Amino acid sequence: MKAIQDHSELELQLIVGASALLDRYGAVIRLIEQDGFPIAARVHMLIEGETPATMAKSTGLGLMELPTLFEQLAPDVVLTVGDRFETMATTLAAAYMNIPVAHTMGGEVSGTIDESIRHAVTKFAHIHFPASQGARDRIVKLGELPEHVHMVGCPRIDLVADILNADRASLENELFERGVGDHLNIDEPFALVSQHPVTTEYGAGEAQITATLQSIRELSLPAIVLWPNADAGSDDIARGIRKWREHEGGDRMHFFKNLPIETYVGLMKKTACLVGNSSSGIREGAFIGTPVVNIGSRQNARDRGSNVIDVSYGKDEIKAAIAQQLDHGPYSMEPIYGDGQAGKRIADILATEEVSVQKCITY
Numbered sequence: 001m002k003a004i005q006d007h008s009e010l011e012l013q014l015i016v017g018a019s020a021l022l023d024r025y026g027a028v029i030r031l032i033e034q035d036g037f038p039i040a041a042r043v044h045m046l047i048e049g050e051t052p053a054t055m056a057k058s059t060g061l062g063l064m065e066l067p068t069l070f071e072q073l074a075p076d077v078v079l080t081v082g083d084r085f086e087t088m089a090t091t092l093a094a095a096y097m098n099i100p101v102a103h104t105m106g107g108e109v110s111g112t113i114d115e116s117i118r119h120a121v122t123k124f125a126h127i128h129f130p131a132s133q134g135a136r137d138r139i140v141k142l143g144e145l146p147e148h149v150h151m152v153g154c155p156r157i158d159l160v161a162d163i164l165n166a167d168r169a170s171l172e173n174e175l176f177e178r179g180v181g182d183h184l185n186i187d188e189p190f191a192l193v194s195q196h197p198v199t200t201e202y203g204a205g206e207a208q209i210t211a212t213l214q215s216i217r218e219l220s221l222p223a224i225v226l227w228p229n230a231d232a233g234s235d236d237i238a239r240g241i242r243k244w245r246e247h248e249g250g251d252r253m254h255f256f257k258n259l260p261i262e263t264y265v266g267l268m269k270k271t272a273c274l275v276g277n278s279s280s281g282i283r284e285g286a287f288i289g290t291p292v293v294n295i296g297s298r299q300n301a302r303d304r305g306s307n308v309i310d311v312s313y314g315k316d317e318i319k320a321a322i323a324q325q326l327d328h329g330p331y332s333m334e335p336i337y338g339d340g341q342a343g344k345r346i347a348d349i350l351a352t353e354e355v356s357v358q359k360c361i362t363y
Helices: 002-006 028-034 052-073 085-096 113-124 133-141 155-165 173-177 205-218 234-248 261-270 279-288 315-328 342-352
Strands: 015-017 041-043 078-081 101-104 127-129 191-194 223-226 253-256 273-276 292-295 308-311
Touching: 002 342, 015 028, 015 052, 041 052, 052 085, 078 085, 085 101, 085 113, 101 113, 101 342, 127 342, 155 261, 155 279, 155 342, 191 205, 205 223, 205 234, 205 273, 205 315, 234 253, 261 279, 273 279, 273 315, 279 292, 279 308, 292 315, 308 315
Parallel strands: 015 041, 078 101, 101 127, 191 223, 191 273, 223 253, 273 292, 292 308
Antiparallel strands: none
16 A cells, blocks of 8 residues: 555555454554555445354445445556455455456465455456465466466565564553553563464354463463454454453453554564464564464465464464474574565556456466
8 A cells, every 4th residue: 555655656545444444353444544544435344243144244245335435436446455255345346347456465275265265356356466476376377367467475574574674663661551451571472362263163263262372371471362353253262362361360461452563563573472373473474583383274275484383273282382482482584475575566567557357368
């Protein structure tokens, strides 16, 4: 968005929707506005419940609402990100309206519903911005024309590189005035927990997050725990966190709904171990050198660096892997997902590439 906003031949129109509008998920829209991005439109499309049915209905609601906004804004290209259910609604709306679709972070594999969405969006998209060479190769194998598949890297790495290079990583003293829980000394080893629901394992989230928190407690490791995203099963993980906090006490733990990117990157740089199943451990973690314990199937088969230890949901296995990462310490940087210049490359391509909505597919 920054690169598009700064480009002389492009105009940024930003639509913000779904969980980014809601306080229960940290009201990300406030962070967007603080970063200096004007909001062109808002779309309320998230049906409460976080079940497979409400996720499907939320996708449908987005498909009902977004065409009206596209008619009003009349974009030349719709740029959509990754593999979430909102991306499916965005893509379908634009494609049916003959608006070229540009897609970042396609071509990756994970084995969950996210992968199905990601590959489906690829077949609707007209311009592709994969983050790794393996992802680019898969998009071409899906039949997309190589000249429209640009291996630019992951835009999230741009943010990480900028924050680290400018020493912007923000770990202010007031950090623990937000959220709830104990004040931690982050100059001593601590875990950073970011664990989301796996939609294909709906109903298992409470037991999964409980095992994670138990393993951390048994290691006597302080922890910063983040709230899950809005995927189906979010309530299960949130319930597990609340029960842990209320019944186990949550000693030496602090819980946040959301964090500014500068703060999160700073914590990734400083943490003794990132625990959970967030893609940030795979992507940003490789670039930063963060020790990561990746739990379960959410990130299956995604390209990863040597900083990641993969485990199942068993408490003892998680505990052993965390202990191994504590012994190892920080890793060397591995730029698997880019070098910090993805945004500029994407903006330049969007400003110059001519794309027809009539797709020419090769097989």
